[in-house]
Amino acid sequence: MKRFLLAAAFFALLLLIWDAAFRARIWSPVLLPSPWQVAIYLNSAAVDGTLVKATVITMRRLLVGYFIGLVVGLPVGLLTARWKLFGDTIGTMALGLQTLPSVCWVPLALLWFGQTEAAMLFVVVMGTLWSVVIATETGVRNVPPIYRRAALTMGSKRLHMWFKVILPAALPFIVSGMKQGWAFAWRSLMAAEIFVTILTGFGLGQLLHYGRELSAMDQVIAIMLVIVVIGLLADKIFFSPIERFLHRRWGTSQA
């Protein structure tokens, strides 16, 4: 409770500083709207449905792309860890492509797929995929050989070995790869939505873009806040519980 109060006080203080800066008129109110104006925009956008619609569209693109990236990335990571041939070829390619900032896929996606949902999806998948492949491969390669040997003596083989020993042993690596993939996918999707107008649906990135076009700073800041909150929620709801479980089981942290 005390921790919560301190955190709440911290954010209240941020708001106060923001408000004070607005009142001091150091910058033009066009460039720095008051927290209140942002709140009014958020409220009206929530009431007329634009915000909810944009959030749903963005989250759908993100989740579908992320899911595809995971479903493809995990087995590919296992293959590259298991067979040298795959490691030397696909593994090397994954390592190279992972260093490519995922927003760099946007021009290519545009030319290949045009201004379509497919282009958005492609960018998200590319953001996710390579991180998951690399993390899975690293995780599997770092499984202490003694786990395999112990499992072998108890009669574990092939699929059982993969699913009951190697994958769980590699889990800490895989989860951190999933988290990185999520971050990359989220960033690249926002970049794509800001760059590219897609007529089949306006996402949060597009709202941000039009906020800039209209010089509607309250809209820009409000959408940025929404994006931050979504990122925080994803972390708190999805990744934190998994990480807490891993820390508790593996004993890697006191938290």
Next chain:
Amino acid sequence: MHRAGRHRSSVTEELEIIAPSKLAIENVSKSFKGASGPVLALDRVSLNVAEGEFVCLVGASGCGKTTMLNIIAGLEKPDSGRVLANGKPVTSPGRERLVMFQEPALFPWLNVFGNVLFGLKLKPNLSKKNRHDVAKYYLELVGLSRFERANIHELSGGMKQRVSLARALAPNPRVLLMDEPFAALDALTREQLYGDIQEIWKARRKTIVFVTHNVREAACLGDRVLLFSPHPGRIQEEFPVELPRPRDINSVDLAGYATRITKALKGLGKTATG
């Protein structure tokens, strides 16, 4: 009533004391690629272990005793020669011969109970209830019933090795292979485990091959102590230990045996360096 009776009988069947295997190691050789050419880890080693015998392999590190153990386990293949367990050649690992490693190779993603269950789940024809009963039995045998829900990292070194022991015993193997299982423990914990392992060995009747570099430990546990010489790895000398059990590691008689074995071990060192 009838069903309940049958159910109980299958757990007792699973916990039944089965005949331990005899092992025959015939002319086993094994070499590794070293930094300066091949190293002969084992040079035509032959050895017989009787059913239910407790044999200790002693030697300096790098003398091939762990390689010997891995070959008996089926984790490594010999270059030549063969290992027979109850007359059948060993070609791969099998749950008839379970290994307890120096580092407790427990799985951190499972709790204590899950670790003991792991090998049982791989055993066919065991109902869930039976598996659980068997796991509970062995956790009690090693004195860790209270910790079945604990995570591995919460256990002390000695407790981890007790869980390893329970995990190795649970599938009811005929042979237990132990690779310096107590080397990383403090003296007090070790002494406790010497008593426990002798008791469990007596209660569960296993053939045990125990690798160690601790001479006293070998004399305390083994029916026979085999001294390995390094480069190339060979069995140099054999010491039958004829002391009543349970043996106390601090007893004077035992010290006599240990002194003789240590002397022989030092003699080996001299010829090797001189």
